Amino acid sequence: MTRHLLLGLALTGAAACAHSVSTTTTTSQANPFFQPSPLLYQAPPFDLIHDGDYQPAIEEGMRQQLVEIHEIGAQSASPTFDNTIVAMEKSGELLTRVMKVFGAMSGANTNDALEHVQEVMAPKLAAQRDAFFLDDKLFQRVSSLYARRDALGLNAEQRFLVERYYQDFVRSGAKLGPADKARLKALNAEEATLTTSFQKKLLAATKAGALVIGDRGQLAGMSDAEIAAMARPDGKWVLKLQNTTQQPAQAELENRDLRRRLFEASTQRAEHGDSNDTRAVITRLAALRAERAQLLGYPNFAAYALDDEMAKTPDRAIKLLSDIAEPAVAKAHVEDEHMQALAASKLEPWDWQYYAEQVRKKDYALDESQIKPYFELDRVLHDGVFFAAHQLYGLTFKERKDIPVYQPDVRVFEVFDADGSSLALWYCDYFKRDNKNGGAWEDTFVEQSGLLGTKPVVFNVANFTKPATGQPALLSYSDVNTMFHEFGHALHAMFSHVEYPRFAGTATPRDFVEFPSQFNEHWALEPSVVASYAKDYRTGAPMPQELIDKIKRTRTFNQGFALTESIGAALLDMAWHTIPAGTSTGDVDAFEAAALERYHVAVHEVPPRYRSTYFAHIWQNGYAAGYYAYLWSEILDDDAYAWFVEHGGMTRDNGQRFRDMILSRGGTIEAADMYRAFRGRDPSAEALLENRGLKTTPQP
Numbered sequence: 001m002t003r004h005l006l007l008g009l010a011l012t013g014a015a016a017c018a019h020s021v022s023t024t025t026t027t028s029q030a031n032p033f034f035q036p037s038p039l040l041y042q043a044p045p046f047d048l049i050h051d052g053d054y055q056p057a058i059e060e061g062m063r064q065q066l067v068e069i070h071e072i073g074a075q076s077a078s079p080t081f082d083n084t085i086v087a088m089e090k091s092g093e094l095l096t097r098v099m100k101v102f103g104a105m106s107g108a109n110t111n112d113a114l115e116h117v118q119e120v121m122a123p124k125l126a127a128q129r130d131a132f133f134l135d136d137k138l139f140q141r142v143s144s145l146y147a148r149r150d151a152l153g154l155n156a157e158q159r160f161l162v163e164r165y166y167q168d169f170v171r172s173g174a175k176l177g178p179a180d181k182a183r184l185k186a187l188n189a190e191e192a193t194l195t196t197s198f199q200k201k202l203l204a205a206t207k208a209g210a211l212v213i214g215d216r217g218q219l220a221g222m223s224d225a226e227i228a229a230m231a232r233p234d235g236k237w238v239l240k241l242q243n244t245t246q247q248p249a250q251a252e253l254e255n256r257d258l259r260r261r262l263f264e265a266s267t268q269r270a271e272h273g274d275s276n277d278t279r280a281v282i283t284r285l286a287a288l289r290a291e292r293a294q295l296l297g298y299p300n301f302a303a304y305a306l307d308d309e310m311a312k313t314p315d316r317a318i319k320l321l322s323d324i325a326e327p328a329v330a331k332a333h334v335e336d337e338h339m340q341a342l343a344a345s346k347l348e349p350w351d352w353q354y355y356a357e358q359v360r361k362k363d364y365a366l367d368e369s370q371i372k373p374y375f376e377l378d379r380v381l382h383d384g385v386f387f388a389a390h391q392l393y394g395l396t397f398k399e400r401k402d403i404p405v406y407q408p409d410v411r412v413f414e415v416f417d418a419d420g421s422s423l424a425l426w427y428c429d430y431f432k433r434d435n436k437n438g439g440a441w442e443d444t445f446v447e448q449s450g451l452l453g454t455k456p457v458v459f460n461v462a463n464f465t466k467p468a469t470g471q472p473a474l475l476s477y478s479d480v481n482t483m484f485h486e487f488g489h490a491l492h493a494m495f496s497h498v499e500y501p502r503f504a505g506t507a508t509p510r511d512f513v514e515f516p517s518q519f520n521e522h523w524a525l526e527p528s529v530v531a532s533y534a535k536d537y538r539t540g541a542p543m544p545q546e547l548i549d550k551i552k553r554t555r556t557f558n559q560g561f562a563l564t565e566s567i568g569a570a571l572l573d574m575a576w577h578t579i580p581a582g583t584s585t586g587d588v589d590a591f592e593a594a595a596l597e598r599y600h601v602a603v604h605e606v607p608p609r610y611r612s613t614y615f616a617h618i619w620q621n622g623y624a625a626g627y628y629a630y631l632w633s634e635i636l637d638d639d640a641y642a643w644f645v646e647h648g649g650m651t652r653d654n655g656q657r658f659r660d661m662i663l664s665r666g667g668t669i670e671a672a673d674m675y676r677a678f679r680g681r682d683p684s685a686e687a688l689l690e691n692r693g694l695k696t697t698p699q700p
């Protein structure tokens with residue numbers, strides 16, 4: 001995943017961050033954020049930054065940015081690219097500087113003081129965004145430039161920048177009359193309230209949905225350690241619900257009736273007619289989004305959302321999903337039949353995980369303890385991740401112990417280009433800590449920009465288990481994959497070669513941004529790369545081919561099921577967000593069932609990964625009409641990797657071409673055009689189907 005705090009002027013407010021209650025008065029002289037860092041590439045001076053520095057710097061940064069915005073709008077000179085667009089790009093320097101670091105620390109190294117600042121500042125930062133986009137004078141200047149964009153003598157990047165600014169304003173409602181603007185604000189406010197309400201209800205519903213088990217015998221199939229972790233002081237055991245439809249325990253529980261009860265608790269968690277029922281909230285959310293889209297001139301919310309994405313229209317996203325749905329569903333039926341042979345009675349959705357696990361153990365068994373000695377972190381980093389980047393792009397790396405870090409586990413590397421020139425700084429913070437968010441991500445402390453004269457300062461964060469002192473850090477294959485993934489985002493940021501910060505690095509559409517990272521995962525199992533890094537840390541012996549093959553084979557296990565449940569969820573998202581304004585969606589379950597039928601993904605044994613009533617991505621997490629993006633990006637990365645395979649594989653020339661045509665371009669051109677130029681055609685799902693083992697006939 002990549003986190004983009006979106007701090008440039010047009011984008012201020014996407015950041016969910018801000019800062020602290022300091023009891024000490026910080027003067028501008030003492031506050032390290034008030035001037036650019038003197039360190040290499042303006043790396044944050046972590047040795048000088050204190051918790052109390054954030055809030056005053058954010059507040060002062062916001063104040064300066066408001067003054068700048070006001071001055072741009074109020075100037076008497078008629079609008080030019082420089083006095084308006086470039087001026088906006090240059091504004092908010094202090095705010096960006098502090099928010100980049102604050103955002104990073106809130107995610108990877110937080111504490112009570114930082115959390116408090118975040119809470120206090122979030123609404124203020126959101127208001128700052130409104131103050132900007134609803135500024136009439138500013139919009140008139142942008143609008144005037146947009147109308148004359150062909151006559152301004154702009155290069156392609158500049159012209160696209162004018163178009164993007166214009167779209168940002170229009171999409172935020174700048175063209176509406178006063179009454180519609182008021183309605184829009186009311187809808188935005190209502191959505192914020194409903195989103196919070198959904199979040200609270202779902203949290204409570206998921207908690208309340210846990211099953212309490214009084215008889216230990218019912219838990220047969222689970223390990224003693226798992227059962228111990230579920231134990232309550234009253235001598236009973238609690239099976240807690242996870243956010244997805246299918247629950248991990250279903251893979252182990254031998255008691256079929258308990259599997260059924262767990263499945264029903266999961267799928268019906270938010271439909272009990274009590275205060276945790278989300279049905280009224282989601283139907284209202286869908287309706288108000290449709291109304292807002294109509295106000296802004298779109299037939300439905302998905303049309304509004306996708307206009308800003310690579311897919312461009314709901315029809316194209318739906319077509320892609322439907323194209324892969326057919327082979328996915330067919331494969332799911334094959335898997336179903338295979339497992340049915342092991343089961344005594346007809347396979348139900350609550351049986352799938354259980355029998356799939358039997359198949360996995362029998363046909364695919366991977367013993368983690370057998371694999372881990374070959375994946376020692378430092379070796380994976382130097383001889384795997386860095387090695388692949390050297391083979392493809394000629395990069396070299398040198399550890400910099402002199403650059404201050406925020407935590408002793410963090411390491412810093414200076415990155416050198418193929419010609420030996422210095423390119424960027426890259427930090428890694430790999431080990432789990434209590435004050436770090438879960439998962440793994442990439443972000444920047446400083447974005448590359450020709451205009452601002454800045455070079456990329458990039459970081460990767462993960463949650464690998466920290467070894468005991470003196471012990472090697474041994475990784476799972478999934479961890480290795482994560483390192484390659486996040487480093488793919490980092491390459492996107494480090495190779496950024498753009499003029500304007502609005503377009504730097506990973507500032508691409510949501511359905512494109514996971515493409516470079518997922519693409520980089522492909523090299524983890526490249527024969528020359530595996531041979532370089534996968535060595536037993538005790539003996540240096542290479543990983544046996546049989547083990548490598550096992551890892552590769554596991555990737556096609558149960559993929560009919562996995563793809564069908566993802567596509568089901570993505571199409572459900574599209575169904576809710578393609579309703580026209582004023583439509584009554586009626587009963588939630590009936591609407592959902594009809595949608596799955598209509599899109600041919602109604603498979604009784606394979607329900608959607610999330611059902612409507614607990615689909616947090618689309619109701620609370622900003623992925624409304626966006627869940628398809630995961631699969632869309634996967635099509636791109638598999639298809640681009642296929643290009644490499646067709647053209648001689650892992651070579652410097654191929655890497656250079658990928659860097660020049662994709663990784664260096666940031667958001668400077670339409671993603672679809674960028675991809676077409678690289679691939680010579682539009683993306684095709686063939687490679688994805690093949691990689692997931694869903695193609696019946698092998699490619700010649």
Ligand SMILES: [Zn+2]
Nearest residue numbers: 001002514517
């Ligand atoms: Zn990612």
